[in-house]
Amino acid sequence: MIHEFIISDLTVISIYVIVVIAFNLTVGFTGLVNLGHMAFFGFGAYASALLTLGGVPWYIALPLAGILTCILGAIIAAITVRLKGDYFQIVTLGLAFIAIAVSRNWISLTRGALGLPGVPEIIRNNFNYMLFVMAILTACVIFFYWLTKSETGKIFQAIRDDETATAILGKNTYLYKVLSITISTFFAGIAGSLFVHYIQFVDPTIFDLEFFVLILAMLIAGGLASIKGSIIGVFSLSILLTSIRFIFADISPELIGAMRQMLFMLILILILIYRPRGMFGKVDV
Amino acid sequence: MMLSLKNISKSFGGVKAVNKCTFEVRENTITSLVGPNGAGKTTVFNIISGLTKPDAGAIRLKNKNITGMPPYKIAQNGISRTFQITKVFRNLSVRDNMLIAKKTGDAEIKKTLQSVYFEKSLDTIASELSYGQQRLLEIARALSMPHSLLMLDEPTAGVNPRIRQELRTILKNLRNGGKTILLIEHDMEFVMDISDKVIVLNEGKVLREGRPKDVVKDKGVLEAYLGK
């Protein structure tokens, strides 16, 4: 898994913070458990890769990837958001599986399992790119703080707490739910674009269950409905994963990956059982 | 006429919960909807507020047809309601609960809360309130949203006698100030004290309606409650 090797990288960590905060917007603040969230991240990555490989300059491809992703998100939300909680989760989970299937089989577009190598960088110098990404991250964090404290943000949370009560107070809850997902998928798409222009490669494994569980772990460990929690959650788990790498340093390389994964999953199980609200979580999912 | 129902019917899987229900609610009155359990009162409330779609019949609010409108639209047209089991926004503060209903300043929020004798601070998280306090908050919230008709579903259920007494005063004050209130209640003393009109529902139909002291003497009503 690509994501494993660079978990200690500040650029990637910043990108993950954007993803997790966007994820928190729908799950923690609006109560929509969008299990297909990473499908949009991957879509953004593929979209940006294909655009830039096709000659589109990065300063168009990056925002365009976000826009294309959120259009897809809006369409899917418009169809699925009316489904009752259980079924919404199932549909969105199904989306992730569909994304795997499509990326593997639409070979003329995605080159299937071979993936798309040689994706151009946005900034050649890694340190400068890190600053660039962190600047975007800062803008995102400011935006989300503003959004969650705004009237719209309060309505999202009201919908999470009691959708019926929100409706009888005159709010069109359907539109607000679609809006929440649209905003969230926009940032997922942007994050995907930033990601793919850093590692310069994308393949169907970006839709893998393990990657999704990693992001989910960061969301839960940090805590739902807490932006601060998402930031700290990503950093703590990254530190944890990196230190696990050193614990198993002297065993055979093939074994290391497996044991690290096992240890990480074990810790995650403990969190899920004994502290599902994580560090700063304000609500239950 | 504030609200008029004509021949509203609703079945759930073969059971007729509401059967050609017809009644009116006059402006500036307190009307109580009473009846034995299972008479269809809450279903009628849900139909009026748009949470349940009727199989047949029509509802008019100030002569505008609101039948089949989605709940948020009916609310925007001027119907505000509370629920049998309070539906406050548990994780939001008192202030935020009120702000969802109406975007306004702390001063007006405090005034509305005080009018229902709600005592806690605006920053308190709703889940930390006692049940009685949550009920008052829900009523204040319903009052906050601009409306012409206020619907309360069993406002006294599960509250202590002191708040129950306060509610009588609160509702009478609202009516005297020009409000129209429709409520569902089981507490007959409460109903007798404050209602201008009582509508008795039984098996989904209006059995009898009229002034409280007339309805309570009606033989049909007694039979419905006590059985034949």
Added chain:
Amino acid sequence: MPSLEILPQLLINGLIAGSIYALAASGFSLIYYVVKFQYFSHGAIMAIAAYSFFAFVNLMHLNYFLAAILTIALSIAVTLLKNLLVYRQLRKRKATPTISLITSVVVLIFISSLLLAIFGSSTKTIFFYNKTFDFGIFTITLIQVLVIVSAMLLFLFLWFIFKKTKFGKAMRALADNKDVAQVVGINPEKIYIYAFIISAVFGAIGGVLLGLEQNLYPRMGIPIIIKGFIGSVVGGLGSVPGAIVGGLFIGLAENVGVLYLPTGYKDVISFSVLLLFLLFRPQGILGVKIRDT
């Protein structure tokens, strides 16, 4: 479009794949029905069964019968351990269904990594002298016959348990209304254990058959439980007969779909079927009542 001559073969292939999917789906669905959460780690049991059968046969040279018995026993043991250490703890702490779903997926990944650690990443094949039978309009191997026959027998066995045994009635009572069931003296945790044991047996046999039919690799539990999940939803989430119908339906749809699409698109077919059902018939083929949240 290839000629319709191959349709009988495609139907047989569909039946074979569908049988394995139905075995995965019924284990998943049984636990969803009785214990009320999305039991994704069932895929891990199937993978463990495949690998342990491999270990017993290839590495310890035991005969098939003994290996099968030991595999089933091991699968039951692991399932009950999972229940004791993880799921029971979640129930004690009143974990939400979403948390339980996520935990189950995490357990699935944990066990996949465990298998990777123990057996390594190279694919494995179980020793089996496989015969092919040619019937003219279609061919079928001995393993494939085993798959279909075992699946049918197991489904019959499951029907028997549900309808004819006291225990089956207790399971249904518990699934329909937990509080009432407890009032009449049914002990939920005991019934849950039996439900897990049954699902473990299905998982074990399904896993061994899967391992015989395809090769083994550590992550194999994930795709199979995804198909099982799709089969359950398509057949009717919360219904065990639905899971069987759904699993078979998905298997057939995937393989008959080869008439119109290249083989690589099999996954796309099952996911598209899932999407169509969720949008237009969320109650599934058997029309299970959708619970209001």
